[in-house]
Amino acid sequence: AQSVTQLDSHVSVSEGTPVLLRCNYSSSYSPSLFWYVQHPNKGLQLLLKYTSAATLVKGINGFEAEFKKSETSFHLTKPSAHMSDAAEYFCVVTENRKAAGNKLTFGGGTRVLVKP
């Protein structure tokens, strides 16, 4: 079984300051991990993903995440927040075994507010 916990339901940052969104996962198999972003009344857009290569993953719009197996974490960071980063962010895990299909397990989401 797999699960995802996003440790903060809401994060508030000032424009130009760093953003940290925390994610812990549980998986019985070697997982793949994703971060998706959802802007208000929009669909989900992939920010970045970890499969099995480099543990530091760079994504779009200046975001990056580090896979830490020992801590079962996949935290998302950005050095300098922009007003357009205001959105909801989802950490997602999938087990890489055929019997599991391609099923994604989502965290509860973190809503980011960016203050001018």
Next chain:
Amino acid sequence: NAGVTQTPKFQVLKTGQSMTLQCAQDMNHEYMSWYRQDPGMGLRLIHYSVGAGITDQGEVPNGYNVSRSTTEDFPLRLLSAAPSQTSVYFCASSYGQGRGETQYFGPGTRLLVL
């Protein structure tokens, strides 16, 4: 190409009514799935399909039916709508089930059941 499309964008139903949410993709993806999104719960898998003619249940399948007669289309049917099915529904697709396969999401259908 249009990617993943969903219709309608918004729907209001009365309890007991039935309806079909449409999902189509033009990327020749084998894998398609339906999720529902509720506040604070992320997205939860309803049903999925690994190819035409093959479907399976996800985490929350009760009250929903699916079929997959073509690669392109994956409709979701509500047989008798209930207020608990008020939610935002997302369809997703991916090329296959490979390691770290990216899933592409549609824009969503917002459903209100009165």
